[in-house]
Amino acid sequence: MLTIKNLKKTYPKSDRVAVDDISFELRPGEIFGFLGQNGAGKSTTIKCLTGILPFDSGTIEVCGYDIVKEPIKAKMQMGYVPDNHSVYEKLTGREYVNYVADLYKVSTELRQQRLERFAKLFRLEYAIDRQIKSYSHGMKQKICIIAALIHEPKLWVLDEPMMGLDPQSTAEIIAHMREHCAKGNTVFFSSHNLDLVKKLCHRVAIVNDGKLIDLFDLAGNEENKANLEERFFRITGTYDRRLFEDYVAQESEDMRPELPVEEKQEEIGDEQDKTEEKKQSAVKAAVERVRNSVRNKKGGRQ
Amino acid sequence: MKGEFSMQSVRTLFKLDLLARFGSTHKRGVKYRIAQYSNYLFFAAIYAILVYGIYYLTRMFAGDGGLRIEFLTIAAFITIIVATAISTGTVIKNLYQNGDNELLLRFPVSGKEILVAKTIYCYLHNLIVCALLMLPFYMSFGAVTNAQVGDYFAYIGITLLSTFLPFFIANIIAVPVMKLMNAVKNKFLLVLILTIAAICGIFAFYLTSLTTFLNYMRREGETLISSGTIYHFRQFANAAYPFRFYAELINGKLYGGLSSGQLALRFLYIFLINAALGVAAYFVTIKEYYKTILYGIETEKASFHKTVEDKQRKAPWALFRREFYLILRSFNYSFQYFAMACAAPLMVLFCNRLAATMGTESLGAKIMPGLMLMVIIIFVTIVVSFASTSISREGNCFYHTKIIPVTYTTQVLVKFALYAVVATISVALCCIVSGAYYTSDAGGHVLSALDVGCIFIISEILVISLTCLYMLIDIKSPTFNVSGDGELVSANKNIALAMIVGISVAVLYGLFAMLFSFIPLKVGEWQISSIGGDMGNIYLILAIVSLVLLGASLSALFVNLNKNYQKIVP
Numbered sequence: 001m002l003t004i005k006n007l008k009k010t011y012p013k014s015d016r017v018a019v020d021d022i023s024f025e026l027r028p029g030e031i032f033g034f035l036g037q038n039g040a041g042k043s044t045t046i047k048c049l050t051g052i053l054p055f056d057s058g059t060i061e062v063c064g065y066d067i068v069k070e071p072i073k074a075k076m077q078m079g080y081v082p083d084n085h086s087v088y089e090k091l092t093g094r095e096y097v098n099y100v101a102d103l104y105k106v107s108t109e110l111r112q113q114r115l116e117r118f119a120k121l122f123r124l125e126y127a128i129d130r131q132i133k134s135y136s137h138g139m140k141q142k143i144c145i146i147a148a149l150i151h152e153p154k155l156w157v158l159d160e161p162m163m164g165l166d167p168q169s170t171a172e173i174i175a176h177m178r179e180h181c182a183k184g185n186t187v188f189f190s191s192h193n194l195d196l197v198k199k200l201c202h203r204v205a206i207v208n209d210g211k212l213i214d215l216f217d218l219a220g221n222e223e224n225k226a227n228l229e230e231r232f233f234r235i236t237g238t239y240d241r242r243l244f245e246d247y248v249a250q251e252s253e254d255m256r257p258e259l260p261v262e263e264k265q266e267e268i269g270d271e272q273d274k275t276e277e278k279k280q281s282a283v284k285a286a287v288e289r290v291r292n293s294v295r296n297k298k299g300g301r302q
Numbered sequence: 303m304k305g306e307f308s309m310q311s312v313r314t315l316f317k318l319d320l321l322a323r324f325g326s327t328h329k330r331g332v333k334y335r336i337a338q339y340s341n342y343l344f345f346a347a348i349y350a351i352l353v354y355g356i357y358y359l360t361r362m363f364a365g366d367g368g369l370r371i372e373f374l375t376i377a378a379f380i381t382i383i384v385a386t387a388i389s390t391g392t393v394i395k396n397l398y399q400n401g402d403n404e405l406l407l408r409f410p411v412s413g414k415e416i417l418v419a420k421t422i423y424c425y426l427h428n429l430i431v432c433a434l435l436m437l438p439f440y441m442s443f444g445a446v447t448n449a450q451v452g453d454y455f456a457y458i459g460i461t462l463l464s465t466f467l468p469f470f471i472a473n474i475i476a477v478p479v480m481k482l483m484n485a486v487k488n489k490f491l492l493v494l495i496l497t498i499a500a501i502c503g504i505f506a507f508y509l510t511s512l513t514t515f516l517n518y519m520r521r522e523g524e525t526l527i528s529s530g531t532i533y534h535f536r537q538f539a540n541a542a543y544p545f546r547f548y549a550e551l552i553n554g555k556l557y558g559g560l561s562s563g564q565l566a567l568r569f570l571y572i573f574l575i576n577a578a579l580g581v582a583a584y585f586v587t588i589k590e591y592y593k594t595i596l597y598g599i600e601t602e603k604a605s606f607h608k609t610v611e612d613k614q615r616k617a618p619w620a621l622f623r624r625e626f627y628l629i630l631r632s633f634n635y636s637f638q639y640f641a642m643a644c645a646a647p648l649m650v651l652f653c654n655r656l657a658a659t660m661g662t663e664s665l666g667a668k669i670m671p672g673l674m675l676m677v678i679i680i681f682v683t684i685v686v687s688f689a690s691t692s693i694s695r696e697g698n699c700f701y702h703t704k705i706i707p708v709t710y711t712t713q714v715l716v717k718f719a720l721y722a723v724v725a726t727i728s729v730a731l732c733c734i735v736s737g738a739y740y741t742s743d744a745g746g747h748v749l750s751a752l753d754v755g756c757i758f759i760i761s762e763i764l765v766i767s768l769t770c771l772y773m774l775i776d777i778k779s780p781t782f783n784v785s786g787d788g789e790l791v792s793a794n795k796n797i798a799l800a801m802i803v804g805i806s807v808a809v810l811y812g813l814f815a816m817l818f819s820f821i822p823l824k825v826g827e828w829q830i831s832s833i834g835g836d837m838g839n840i841y842l843i844l845a846i847v848s849l850v851l852l853g854a855s856l857s858a859l860f861v862n863l864n865k866n867y868q869k870i871v872p
Contacts, residue, residue: 086698090631102620134605
């Protein structure tokens, strides 16, 4: 579905290699996660494969079409959702989707069916005939997704698609990713959400400093799933035991620090007329209790 | 909202506002400073020309014409109306539409403090505008009527007094005007038509005034103001209250003016009018400001809504429609492009008439074809300079042009087609309007239909080749500097370059045609032009040069287009 071989990209007027000899292949019907820290080279890779950025060397093939030699055929197979969800805001949602559908030669009947279905799925029916300018952040993201899917692309590329979206919209996008793959299509997306990638993707690649460091299966491999966070932290050079444990704890435990106990607060409130010394000792006692409880929690985890 | 009030908070908010508007006091680069000082110099030069013009008008009417009160009344009327319009815009923008209302309310300050801080800014802005508008009139009046030193101080005082009327009216009418603007802002065609009418009206008024003014300068000493004009001036001045009160205060006791008692009465009238308007403005603002920032009425029901049919179209036509709608639905772009293209024929006619009045008197009617050619190319160049932002205007959506399955050549061709259509319509209308006038009795038959046809062909070919060149400039060096709503922040360097190139070419073409319309030119055996001869050979040379330019610019744009386009990185 997508084959990237020895991709290399350096930005003009920059010594740093943004993407350094990256190679991987995407299979039909899979959801592929692309991980890396900010500036690791994820977006650059995506921009190269969608034709936005020219690259120095290597090849990119989409459904067997080389993005450089046969760009129109390659782009015809792809749907892209950018991270900044920039769209032509002066158009209405329907005008924009129709415009994109025209470019991808989608017939009137098909676009009507799809637009109606997507508008309903993403709850945009009431806004589809309004100017995009008036849309919220999430609505713009949704219209980008509808436009990217209007021609049912074989390869659906999303750059950090869940950023800033409400849980409902995130769930809708995830559901549609699964539906899209079930039809034999491929989804390729970059993300910072390790938990989502762990649950959703068949395979994952981790990039760091422009290099592809690791690529492994998640589907049916419980060990890889369990190790994803640690591998990511280690690869990106940010592994720190305390930081990592805190991150993992987010998934399993309630991280809220305990509130100072009510009765102590009441005590403090009631003793307003008492001396400053007494007030201080009450506060100290409350703080000590919180400290102890946090200590106990950490001890239990270790 | 209507919590406590502290002048300290108001001062802080006001300072914050000024800092946000005019930037920090940090040292900037040399380039920035040069650009800044150039802007100041440019503004000062324009203002000096304006003041000079006002002085001449004052001499013309208040001095030689003896229409002192009438002139001052009209001056007060015009300046107060203009100041009211500007002040209304400032109040709407700062008080009601500024997004920082929401931001400021997050600070521990009350709505009243924000309102007062913003009102202070609006008033100071109004004060500066009024001073810049009114003082040249009043000071010129003093100079023309040999006023005493004390009178000049009185003029400054009356200017200060005059600042309240536009400010109070602006505060009263701001909300209705804003609602009206919101009601029509999505009626793009209506806005375009109104803009075209406004441009034509302002331009016609400007050039009529300029023609009268130039006539006055040339025939100084002669009485140019007819008794009919004097009668209308007097009628207007007698009815134009309260502006006449200001005029009478300025005139004071000069030349059979009013007595001290009468002047005091005029002052009282002005005071009472201002007090009434001030109270009304206070209540309107207090009521509307809170309502507006709480409920956001400036955006209420303002979102554009249109139901279109889901229908398949060819990709080039879809691209063409998108480009057209993006221009039409942006006030800035449709003003720069469509409105100017539609208003160009009238502007060309007025300019031709003005230039013809001066030029043909000294050089003869033979220069008329060259003059018309130059004026048409200059105006249409200004219109098509819009093509020099064809790629930059994509802004944040530029990535879209790279991911769609349409070749870069098709995308650029579609844009080029749209610009070529608009340029052709504009050139044709310019030729029809000016041609109809100069081939008629009213225009003195200084042009033949053949002249007009040749001018059309030459201008059309040249303008199309300039369009190609402008698009190439933008492809080579686009600037994706867009504002919040996706529009270019300001005219970029490409527009300036396009204008310089276009105007230079227009002047060269015009000068060539004008000079050789009365200077004989022979190359070898070929007598290109002769005294009293026709313009055929001149047209032929210009047409050939234009065709060569067209060929060169088309190949420059399209030959390496893919390579050049691929290099553009958003």
